[in-house]
Amino acid sequence: MRLTWYGQLGFKENPFTIKPSDSEELIGYDIQKLGARLDQGGLIFIEGVYGTGKTSLLRQVRRRFSRSHKVLYCACNAGSVDFDQLLSQSMSLLDGLLGREPRGVILLLDEAQELSAEEFRKLNYAYQRNAFKSVVLMADSLANLRFQYDRMLAHCHSYRLDTLTPEQAVWLVRQRVGALPLLSDEVIRRVFYGTGQNPRRLLKHCEAICKYAVDHCLPALRDADVRRILEQGFMQPRQLMPRAQ
Numbered sequence: 525m526r527l528t529w530y531g532q533l534g535f536k537e538n539p540f541t542i543k544p545s546d547s548e549e550l551i552g553y554d555i556q557k558l559g560a561r562l563d564q565g566g567l568i569f570i571e572g573v574y575g576t577g578k579t580s581l582l583r584q585v586r587r588r589f590s591r592s593h594k595v596l597y598c599a600c601n602a603g604s605v606d607f608d609q610l611l612s613q614s615m616s617l618l619d620g621l622l623g624r625e626p627r628g629v630i631l632l633l634d635e636a637q638e639l640s641a642e643e644f645r646k647l648n649y650a651y652q653r654n655a656f657k658s659v660v661l662m663a664d665s666l667a668n669l670r671f672q673y674d675r676m677l678a679h680c681h682s683y684r685l686d687t688l689t690p691e692q693a694v695w696l697v698r699q700r701v702g703a704l705p706l707l708s709d710e711v712i713r714r715v716f717y718g719t720g721q722n723p724r725r726l727l728k729h730c731e732a733i734c735k736y737a738v739d740h741c742l743p744a745l746r747d748a749d750v751r752r753i754l755e756q757g758f759m760q761p762r763q764l765m766p767r768a769q
Contacts, residue, residue, distance in 0.1 A: 529734065529735040529738040529739065530734075532738050533701075533704065533706065533734065533738065535701075538731065539700040539701050540700060540701075540727040540728070540730055540731035540734070541727075542724050542727050542728060558570075558581075558585065558683070559585070559588060559589075561658075561681060562585070562589065562630055562657075562658045562660070565657045565658050566658055566659075566680075566681055567651065567658075567659050567661070567679060567680040567681065568658065568659065568660045568661070568680060568681050568682075568683070569636075569660075569661045569662075569663070569666055569680045569681070569682045569683070570660065570661070570662050570663075570682075570683050570684070570685065571663065571664065571665060571666055571682065571683070571684045571685065572662070572664065572684065572685030578634065578662045578685060579634055579662075581662075581685070582597065582632045582634055582660070582662060585630075585632060585660065586632060589630055593628050593629070593630050593657070594628060594629045594630070595629075595630045595632065596610050596611075596613065596629060596630070596631050596632065597632045597634070598610060598631070598632070598633055598634070599634045599635055600633055600634065600635045600636050600637075600638040600639050600643075601634075601635040601638045604640075604643065605633075605639065605643050605647075607643075607646050607647055607650045607655075608650075610631070611629065611650070611655055628657045629655065629656050629657055630656070630657060630658045630659075630660070631656045631658070631659045631660070632660045632662070633659065633660065633661050633662065634662050635662070635663065636661040636662055636663045637663040637664060637665070647659070661680070666682055687720075687721035687722070688716065688721050688722075688723055688726070690713045690716055690717075693712060693713065693716035693721075693723075693726055694709050694712050694713065694716075696723060696726065696727075697712045697726070697727075697730055700727070704734075705743070705744055706734060706737055706742075706743075706744055706745055707730065707733075707734065707745060708744070708745070710747070711733075711745050711746075711747070711750055712730070714747060714750055715729050715730055715733065715750065715754075718754060729754070732753070732754075733745060733749075733750060733753050733754070736753045737749070
């Protein structure tokens with residue numbers, strides 16, 4: 525059986541998988557800062573465009589607080605959200621026997637821009653009666669939420685997931701592939717500049733050029749190779765970092 529392209533490079537699985545990661549490779553945000561805010565309690569909004577690691581951040585928050593708090597996660601693009609049902613999932617046996625709501629619950633809402641005005645109203649009602657200690661709303665833009673329920677969002681703490689720097693882009697790829705000779709730091713930077721500084725697209729494009737190199741038996745990727753590969757449909761060459769003078 526013929527090895528996959530990544531198998532030929534010595535990897536057991538695709539090192540550039542873009543599935544939301546549970547690993548500690550999140551960059552562009554201080555998880556400690558967010559953790560301190562969650563401990564204090566409150567309403568938190570985190571803004572980030574597609575591919576900047578919003579879901580990975582929520583996964584890390586969930587993992588970090590699951591031992592000390594009741595953490596609920598909900599993808600708002602999967603259908604209507606029933607907050608009473610979510611709360612019932614976090615109730616202990618004692619809570620049920622005493623007929624009381626759980627306390628100290630952290631609610632993580634991914635793709636929060638999909639919440640309707642009515643769902644925001646119900647969320648605000650639950651939050652105001654202290655059903656949730658902290659609520660994290662994750663979306664691409666705060667503006668996309670404000671028209672739904674501006675009164676609630678007026679008091680939220682807002683943060684933004686930053687785009688990568690070239691050095692962070694190299695670090696991200698090195699976390700995946702180590703000192704792979706096929707990908708020099710310079711090649712990674714050139715690919716990075718063609719992705720709009722987007723981590724997800726960076727990984728997808730690195731996968732594409734590595735697969736091409738393996739399929740064509742290239743021992744290493746030069747700048748000219750990268751430009752030729754990406755011209756075939758992955759990126760426009762004009763998007764690449766300009767050549768050094």
